[in-house]
Amino acid sequence: MILILGGTTEGRIAVKVADEAGKPYFYSTKGEWQEIQCKHGIRITGGMNTEKMESFCRQNDIRLLVDAAHPFASQLHRTVDETSRTLHLPVIRFERKYPPRTENIIWCEDYTDAIYRLEKAGTDHLLALTGVQTIGKLRPYCCLLYTSPSPRDISGSR
Numbered sequence: 001m002i003l004i005l006g007g008t009t010e011g012r013i014a015v016k017v018a019d020e021a022g023k024p025y026f027y028s029t030k031g032e033w034q035e036i037q038c039k040h041g042i043r044i045t046g047g048m049n050t051e052k053m054e055s056f057c058r059q060n061d062i063r064l065l066v067d068a069a070h071p072f073a074s075q076l077h078r079t080v081d082e083t084s085r086t087l088h089l090p091v092i093r094f095e096r097k098y099p100p101r102t103e104n105i106i107w108c109e110d111y112t113d114a115i116y117r118l119e120k121a122g123t124d125h126l127l128a129l130t131g132v133q134t135i136g137k138l139r140p141y142c143c144l145l146y147t148s149p150s151p152r153d154i155s156g157s158r
Helices: 009-021 050-059 074-087 111-120 132-138 151-156
Strands: 002-005 025-029 041-045 064-067 091-093
Touching: 002 009, 009 025, 009 041, 050 074, 064 074, 074 091, 111 132
Parallel strands: 002 025, 002 064, 025 041, 064 091
Antiparallel strands: none
16 A cells, blocks of 8 residues: 655645556545545545654555655655654655756755845845745744635635
8 A cells, every 4th residue: 555645736646646556545634625536545634743654554554655745844754754764665755846056046955044044144024925834934034924825724714
């Protein structure tokens, strides 16, 4: 059995490929708001720490992990890594393609590096067009962010 960890465009692609194979699999997302059809998949939701993921893999005879989660989902990537090492499971990391690096873009290692560079450059105004998961990471630098509402935010506001 395969466990696909998604919630992204890459997760949708992984599900499409798995459905074409016609074999059962599990598709896991942290939240419930992604609408997706899984012809041969069993949809599960909710975050998993290493202990939960290892238990799930043992109980469901998982033989392959497909990490198609968001590129910045660092905790999930660590959980997948730890689970794969403990249970000796192969992992396919399916991630998006980024544009080639150019001199016009300042590339940062992480949010801490980005904040350091912003402060060093004396930047006092920042337009951060980002998701809600970024708010806490950028909070040490700024206090006003524009985030695109998620379907969960929209449905919860009715």
